[in-house]
Amino acid sequence: MLAIQSRSGAARHGADAIRFRTHFWGLVGMWTTAAACSLAWNLREQRQNIYEIGRNNAETAYEKDLLYRRWLAEHGGVYVWVTDKTQPNVYLSTRPRREVATPQGTLTLINPATATRQVFEMQSEVLGVRSHLTSLRPINPLNAPDPWESDALQLLESGDTEVCSVEPMGGKSYLRLMRPLVTERQCLECHVEQGYKVGDLRGGISVSVPMQPLWNAAWMETIAVCTGHSLLWLIGLLGIALGTRRHRKEVESRLVAEQELREKELRLTTFAERHARLKAERENLETQAQLRVAGTIQQRLLPGSAPVIAGVDLAGLSKPAEVTSGDFYDFIAMPDGCLGIVIADVSGHGTGPALLATETCAYLRALMETHTDVGEILTRLNKLLALDFEDGYFATLFLGRFDPTDRCFVYAGAGHQSHLLDTDGTFVTLESTGLPLGLFDDMTAVVLKIE
Numbered sequence: 001m002l003a004i005q006s007r008s009g010a011a012r013h014g015a016d017a018i019r020f021r022t023h024f025w026g027l028v029g030m031w032t033t034a035a036a037c038s039l040a041w042n043l044r045e046q047r048q049n050i051y052e053i054g055r056n057n058a059e060t061a062y063e064k065d066l067l068y069r070r071w072l073a074e075h076g077g078v079y080v081w082v083t084d085k086t087q088p089n090v091y092l093s094t095r096p097r098r099e100v101a102t103p104q105g106t107l108t109l110i111n112p113a114t115a116t117r118q119v120f121e122m123q124s125e126v127l128g129v130r131s132h133l134t135s136l137r138p139i140n141p142l143n144a145p146d147p148w149e150s151d152a153l154q155l156l157e158s159g160d161t162e163v164c165s166v167e168p169m170g171g172k173s174y175l176r177l178m179r180p181l182v183t184e185r186q187c188l189e190c191h192v193e194q195g196y197k198v199g200d201l202r203g204g205i206s207v208s209v210p211m212q213p214l215w216n217a218a219w220m221e222t223i224a225v226c227t228g229h230s231l232l233w234l235i236g237l238l239g240i241a242l243g244t245r246r247h248r249k250e251v252e253s254r255l256v257a258e259q260e261l262r263e264k265e266l267r268l269t270t271f272a273e274r275h276a277r278l279k280a281e282r283e284n285l286e287t288q289a290q291l292r293v294a295g296t297i298q299q300r301l302l303p304g305s306a307p308v309i310a311g312v313d314l315a316g317l318s319k320p321a322e323v324t325s326g327d328f329y330d331f332i333a334m335p336d337g338c339l340g341i342v343i344a345d346v347s348g349h350g351t352g353p354a355l356l357a358t359e360t361c362a363y364l365r366a367l368m369e370t371h372t373d374v375g376e377i378l379t380r381l382n383k384l385l386a387l388d389f390e391d392g393y394f395a396t397l398f399l400g401r402f403d404p405t406d407r408c409f410v411y412a413g414a415g416h417q418s419h420l421l422d423t424d425g426t427f428v429t430l431e432s433t434g435l436p437l438g439l440f441d442d443m444t445a446v447v448l449k450i451e
Helices: 002-074 112-127 147-157 185-194 212-301 351-368 374-386
Strands: 078-081 099-102 105-110 130-134 163-169 172-182 201-210 327-333 339-346 395-403 408-414 418-421 427-430 448-450
Touching: 002 112, 002 130, 002 163, 002 172, 002 201, 002 212, 112 130, 130 147, 147 163, 147 172, 147 201, 172 212, 201 212, 327 351, 339 351, 351 374, 351 395, 374 395, 374 408, 408 418, 427 448
Parallel strands: none
Antiparallel strands: 078 105, 099 105, 130 201, 163 172, 172 201, 327 339, 339 395, 395 408, 408 448, 418 427
């Protein structure tokens, strides 16, 4: 016995070691997952912040471009010296005084679109920010949209107030923003022939901000975030390792003490276990004897023989699955000379249903001494049983009344289906007419009659 106990202790020690390793790696996995999720969230927030910075830069450039163009439109354009880069605008050939000769040279009128485009080109060279005045119906081909701008203009025409996304341009990443360009009174001087009216959507201003400088500026912050999370992760691993080691030593000390205590208790409990086993066997024998007595008494409550009625064969038999059961049948003489036929089944098996079946039989016999209506009998019986049936117990019961004088048979079924066998071998199914007994105290039984 002691050898067996030692082997079980060694096996338990090995199982504890496996459990500690499992817990350790589980904690490592959880801590690693938490650190990785935190790092991912911080990097995502950082990227979102960079995106917002790029968006703010694009919005600032858009507002500046819009104000600059509006100023030019309000002044009807501006005269500048004719140079190799700035030639007279062919789209203003119908405008009077497109060129003005002065002693110093020739001045030419440039409209807001041309002036804005030249400023956009200068801005792109100096700052790297690209702006573009565009439309789905441009007068100047230089204002034609690229594929992204074309899609954005269509979205603006469908009701969007702006379009913004990060897109590749020339192998680099740009944050692209487009907002609508609404027709104002000053714009009609050049665009009235296209059918525009004040307030119409004429196109849009596209602003493209390079993202690479922003990514480069955030690179050191990214390194700092990754380094901080790595150090925090390593510190967490060290804490898990030290805590697990300390806890393991404490558990091993407790297991050793428990093993010694079990070895001492084993010698003391062997005799007590044997004594308890013998006592249990004796009590079991006594219980079985009592159950056999109870089963015998329950069988005696069943009819010893069936009543004899001319022209009618009556028989009954009950075989319990265990020593006692909740099934019974009965033939009971009623005050009006009729014969009551009872078939019942209390839910469950064993002593409890057997006691409830005995109670049901006693109530039923008492009621049938003073009442003849089977529906009333079942209704009254249900009220009595509903007070005692608890914990899900219920009884299904079939109660029939046979009148030998006119061969009339009436019945009521409380959740119990029966069959009526005729002399020619045919049978009629007698369906249940109500709910089982003991479930609800307000059940009313329905009575059916068979001629």
